[in-house]
Amino acid sequence: MPDAFVNPSWMPFFVREALVAGTADGRELASGRAFQGLLDSLGRAADVVLSDGLPQNPADTAAGFRHLLVLLELGVNEILRGDRGLDPMIKPANTDNAVKWGMDCPDCAYSGSPIRGNETYRITGTRGTARYVGLQANAGMAATANLLLDELEMDADGNFELILSAQEHPGNWLPIEPGASALIIRQFFYDWDNEIPATFNIERLSGEDDSAAPDRSALIPADAALARQLDALGQFVEANLDFFLGFAHPDKPNSFLEGIDRSSMGAAAENRPVIGRWSLAPDEALILEVVPPEGLYWGFSLGNVWWETIDYARHISSINGHQAVLDADGVLRLVVAHADPGVPNWIDTAGHSEGPMIMRYVRTTAAPVPSTREVKFDQVRHALPPDTAVVTPEERARTVAARRRSVARRFPR
DSSP states (O other): OOTTOOSOTTSTHHHHHHHHHOOOOHHHHHTSHHHHHHHHHHHHHHHHHTOTTSOOSHHHHHHHHHHHHHHHHHHHHHHHTSOSSOOOOOEEOSOSSSSOOSSOOTTEEEEEEEOOTTOOEEEEEEOOSOSEEEEEEEETTEEEEEEEGGGSOBOTTOEEEEEEESSOOSSSEEEOOTTOOEEEEEEEOSSTTTOOOOEEEEEEOSOOOGGGSOOGGGGSOHHHHHHHHHHHHHHHHHHHHHHHHTSSOOSSSSEEOOOOOOGGGTOOTTEEEEEEEEEOOTTEEEEEEEOOOSEEEEEEEEBOTTSOBOOTTTSOOEEETTTOOBOTTSOEEEEEESSOOSSTTEEEOTTOOEEEEEEEEEEESOOOOOEEEEEEGGGHHHHSOTTOOOOOHHHHHHHHHHHHHHHHHHOOO
């Protein structure tokens, strides 16, 4: 791929941009070499799933092969649904509760639109009641500007209008860089049952005549285009596995790294994630303790080794500031365990043996790193304060049923 290719191969957009950045031609498709190359890449990816050094219990192995299907779906979406032009339209992201990638936030609904840095756009909509609604402009994979929806001027009904442009604009304005490529919208929900999502519409105010900036991909023959994208799809699957298996791992399991700014990788600059790694034997549990900071949002989520958030509809694999129970001393105590210990704030591993864990802090006064303690599962209650409540199996079942209904409403697909 040429150096001008702006997205690294572990990003899904790599597959879309291969149209103009790739070099294969129609002969690669007609000969079968392009498709065989994809199959070869999938074979090497399967070898990674089964390789030494990675957990091989049934849940982990099944998740690994399922994750290959996830990566295929993400890449195939870029081929079949990727915009050959750049008509603005607010659409849901390809990730949801079924298609998980890069430890997406269990409290979030992601959406966005393609944009160009030499255009001017107007976004209109209604605020809703989601806990946090953030807008972000990206140039390639790097975040260049962030804005909280609540910072905008709105009318009494929560209706707003926002201009996106390179030149400063009076009123509500989000600056975009000359190399702007995408608008990203994140809506975080604290109360999954009752918060209402914001609505968005986008229209382009300038540059209706595209003759000055033609879509280069439209000039590429169909057979060459597909050959390039099949090649890129295989590269994406392999590179994504390699990237996340080596990403942000503390040397010591059951510990955290210090929080850092990851906006260069597309994360919101106002989101300060504290990333850790968990690893538990069947008879072990992990107790995390932290005093939650003041601020807009905080939440914790658990992932499998493939950097997928563990199914948060069918398992209590995440918790946020609305759902959690703080102890009398103001400390949040979370218990990561393979089975239900019958206490508040249980985080379910869903049968997995290790993976990443993330504390997310958005617009908080601090981003504290939780302390961790490994204990035997049968000693969990003894390791917690004496007044820790008892959670019955019936109460837990009602909580899981409510999560399942709420996630189904958020992601009706």
